[in-house]
Amino acid sequence: MNFSSKLLENAVAEFAKLPGVGQKTALRLVLHLLNQDKQEVEQFSKTISKLRNEIQFCSICHNISDQSVCEICSSHKRDHSLICVVEDTRDVMAIENTNQYNGVYHVLGGLISPMDGIGPSDLQVDTLVERLKANETKEIIFALSATMEGDTTLFYLHKRVKNFNITISTIARGIAFGGELEYVDEITLGRSIATRVPYENSLTK
C-alpha cells in the first residue's frame, strides 16, 4: 500500500502484526483511532503498555493476575485439594463461567506442539509436579482441548503424575447438550457409545 504518511504506515504495520489482522483491517482500525479524541487514544496506548509492564502471573497456578498470588489461589472458599490443569487463562475464564467448579487451577501456558517448537520445558509442568509433591492434592483434572496437541500434552502429563497417590481425571468427552445425533461427527459419536456411562451418572445434579 501507498501511504501518505510514515506515521500512518508505522501504525498500520504495528496493528497488522496482531493475529488475524491484515493490512486493510489494520488501516481501518488506525483510521478509527485517528478519529478519536487524543485523550482516548492516549488511554488506549497507556492501558496496553501498563498491561504488559505490570501484569503478573500467580506464583502458584500461573494464571494472569494483578497480585503475586491470584484471587482463586488465595481464596479460602476454594477446594485446594482439587487441581484443574488448563492450557491458558481463557480456559480458566470459561470454566469459572460455568459456576460448576470449586477447586483451584494450574495454567500450563500452552500445549506441547513439536510443530511450533513448544516442548514440555516451555510449559509449567515442573511447577505442577512440585505442587503435587506438597501432598495436599487429592485429585487432578486435565481440562485440555481435544486436539492433537491437547492429547499429546495429556499423554505426557499423565506419565509425569501417575506415580502420585492421587485421582487423575479428564473432563468428559461426548455429545454436547442440545446436540443432535445426526450432526455429530463420527469419532465423537463412536467414542461416546464406547465410553457410555450408567444412566444415573448422566443426570445433571
Place this chain on the structure above:
Amino acid sequence: MNFSSKLLENAVAEFAKLPGVGQKTALRLVLHLLNQDKQEVEQFSKTISKLRNEIQFCSICHNISDQSVCEICSSHKRDHSLICVVEDTRDVMAIENTNQYNGVYHVLGGLISPMDGIGPSDLQVDTLVERLKANETKEIIFALSATMEGDTTLFYLHKRVKNFNITISTIARGIAFGGELEYVDEITLGRSIATRVPYENSLTK
C-alpha cells in the same frame, strides 16, 4: 466475562472499542500482546500514541500527512488544475495505486449522512470552494462511493460548485472489467445501457 486481572480487563475493554472487535477477539489480541516481548509491546503502544499526537492534515487537500503540506500537493509533477474530490485517505490510496491519475486531491473527511448526524459543515466543503475561488482549477472530479450518502454528498457539492467556470465530472459507473453480465445487479446493468458510450471512448489508452 470473568477476568482474573483488572489490567487484563481494562486492556480488553480498550480493544473492544475498536470497530469490528468484540470481547473474544479483544481478549485474543491482548493475550497475543502479553506473549510478546515488553519492548515490542512498548513500541506498539508508542507508535499509536505518536500517530495520534503528531499526525497532520495537509492544509491544502486535508489528506493525512507528516508535513503541513502533503507530498502530492507540494509536487511539481502533478497537475494542480485537476482536483479529485474523495471521502477519505483510503480513497486517495486506492486511486494512487491505479497510477492513472496525475492531478491533486481534496479529502472531504466523510460523506453527508443525516442518519449519523454528519452535515456539510462537518466536511471540508468550504475549503474546497475556497480552492476553486483561487481560479487555478480547470476540472473537478467527484470520486465518491455509489451509496445513498455518496449521492447526497455529490448532489450538495454540485450545487456548491456549479457556478464556477470549470468542468465538473464524476468517475464512470458501469460494469467492472472482468465482470460477467449475468451476475451484475439490475440497476448497474440498466444504467450502463442507458449511459452507453461510443465504442472508441471505451478503449483503454
